[in-house]
Each structure stands twice: as C-alpha cells, then as structure tokens.
Amino acid sequence: MTAxxxxxxxxxxxxxxxxxxxxxxxxxxxxxxxxxxxxxxxVGRIKKAAFRxxxxxxxxxxxxxxxAARILILGLAPAAHGANRTxxxxxGDGIGASGDFLMSALHRAGFANIATSQTVDDGLALDxxxxxxxxxxxxxxxxxxxxxxxxxxxxxxxEVEQLPNIQMVVALGKIAWDAWxxxxxxxxxxxxxxxxxxxxxxxxxxxxxxxPPLHRCTLIGAYHPSRQNTNTGVVTPRMYDxxxxxxxxxxx
Ligand code: SF4
Numbered sequence: 001m002t003a004x005x006x007x008x009x010x011x012x013x014x015x016x017x018x019x020x021x022x023x024x025x026x027x028x029x030x031x032x033x034x035x036x037x038x039x040x041x042x043v044g045r046i047k048k049a050a051f052r053x054x055x056x057x058x059x060x061x062x063x064x065x066x067x068a069a070r071i072l073i074l075g076l077a078p079a080a081h082g083a084n085r086t087x088x089x090x091x092g093d094g095i096g097a098s099g100d101f102l103m104s105a106l107h108r109a110g111f112a113n114i115a116t117s118q119t120v121d122d123g124l125a126l127d128x129x130x131x132x133x134x135x136x137x138x139x140x141x142x143x144x145x146x147x148x149x150x151x152x153x154x155x156x157x158x159e160v161e162q163l164p165n166i167q168m169v170v171a172l173g174k175i176a177w178d179a180w181x182x183x184x185x186x187x188x189x190x191x192x193x194x195x196x197x198x199x200x201x202x203x204x205x206x207x208x209x210x211x212p213p214l215h216r217c218t219l220i221g222a223y224h225p226s227r228q229n230t231n232t233g234v235v236t237p238r239m240y241d242x243x244x245x246x247x248x249x250x251x252x
Contacts, residue, residue: 063132
C-alpha cells in the first residue's frame with residue numbers, strides 16, 4: 001500500500017471508534033426486513049455445496065475499512081454466498097468475482113494492502129477507504145425491494161455520521177447511486193434538479209449537510225463489478241483504474 005499523501009486528523013480514529021462499533025452492532029442485530037432476514041438465514045442453513053462445512057454469517061453485514069477514510073465505496077448488497085457467508089462486505093463471493101475485482105483495483109490505486117478479498121482473516125486493510133452497501137442483507141436475486149432500500153438507509157446514515165472525513169462517495173451501480181441521493185433527501189439536503197444521471201465515471205459535487213465536517217462530497221459512479229459485467233467486458237480493470245485515478249485527483 002502506498003503511503004498516504006495527505007494529513008487526516010488522527011482523532012477520528014479514536015473518537016469514532018466506539019460509536020462506529022455501536023453502529024456496527026446495531027446493523028448486525030437488525031431484523032427489520034422479514035423477507036430479507038428469512039432469506040439470509042435460509043441461505044445459511046441450506047448452504048452452497050462448496051461451503052457445506054462452514055458456518056454462514058447469515059446476519060446483516062456492516063461496513064468495513066478505514067474509520068478515517070475520505071472515500072466511501074457504496075455497493076448494492078451482500079452476495080448470498082459471499083458476504084452473507086463471511087460477514088465482511090465484498091468478501092468471499094468467489095475467486096475473481098466482485099470482491100477480488102474491487103480489491104485488486106483498490107490495491108493498484110494504493111488504497112488496499114492486498115489484491116483479493118476471500119476470507120475475513122486474510123489481513124486485508126484499507127487505507128483512506130471505507131466500503132459499505134446500500135442494503136445490508138443479501139436479497140433474493142440481488143434485487144432488494146424499494147422499501148427495503150429505504151429502510152436500510154438509516155444504517156448508512158448513522159455509519160456515515162461516524163466517518164467524519166468522508167468527502168467522496170463511489171457508487172457501484174445505479175441502485176447505490178440512487179440510494180445516496182435518497183440518503184441526502186432524508187437529511188433534507190437540497191438536491192440538484194434534474195438529478196444527475198448515473199454512469200461509469202459520472203461525477204457530481206453535492207452538499208452532504210449544512211455544516212462541516214460532512215458538508216460537501218463528490219459522488220462518482222462506477223458500473224458494479226459483478227461477474228456479469230466483468231466477464232462480458234462491460235467493466236474492465238482499466239475502467240476501475242480510471243475511476244480511482246479520478247477519485248485521487250478529486251480528493252482535497
Ligand atoms: S436490509 Fe437493512 S434494514 Fe432490512 S433487516 Fe437487513 S439490516 Fe435491517
């Protein structure tokens with residue numbers, strides 16, 4: 001991992017730690033969406049043949065990364081046999097799948113110390129990046145219902161409150177992009193009209209709240225690194241390198 005070329009207040013790591021821990025606990029214990037909770041538990045009970053000897057996490061998955069991060073990466077939701085199995089976001093969804101694709105891009109960009117994300121004890125550490133999902137429970141067919149997205153945003157809102165240096169959000173996919181606008185609407189932020197369109201590399205500067213430190217952020221869109229996209233060339237490593245180069249250039 002490259003050394004950070006910026007100065008960030010160390011206090012956030014200390015002051016935010018216990019509160020971020022409390023937010024994580026509240027996420028893990030959440031049972032507000034009966035459909036999703038049942039599905040996650042059922043997936044964990046039946047299991048995939050390759051993981052039949054493992055105990056699935058089968059609970060909501062909190063975010064992961066650097067509490068002093070300036071960049072929040074926002075995904076869609078845990079994969080049924082990935083994060084729903086391992087308990088860490090973008091972890092264990094298969095060799096070369098979305099977790100590995102994302103981490104290898106972060107590794108090339110100097111934000112991650114290793115280029116894979118397969119197990120929770122792999123030593124992966126993120127620098128200046130925190131990764132979370134719009135929805136914390138794996139949804140059937142990777143399709144959360146609108147009311148489930150809305151409900152789960154409260155967790156993201158509280159998590160972001162404990163990440164005081166965030167100044168950029170990289171939304172992986174349109175659902176994450178739209179979820180960020182919904183979160184801002186929840187906060188009563190005046191949204192631009194028309195709403196900026198999602199696209200790979202699309203970016204816009206937004207107010208996050210009326211007061212510092214979370215008062216401004218840049219939103220960058222990226223196509224989701226699902227196998228469907230990466231196997232078909234819709235998403236390539238170079239496209240992700242471009243996104244994180246843009247992120248580096250835009251950081252204050
Ligand atoms: S999706 Fe979010 S709000 Fe719904 S049960 Fe899971 S953690 Fe709770």
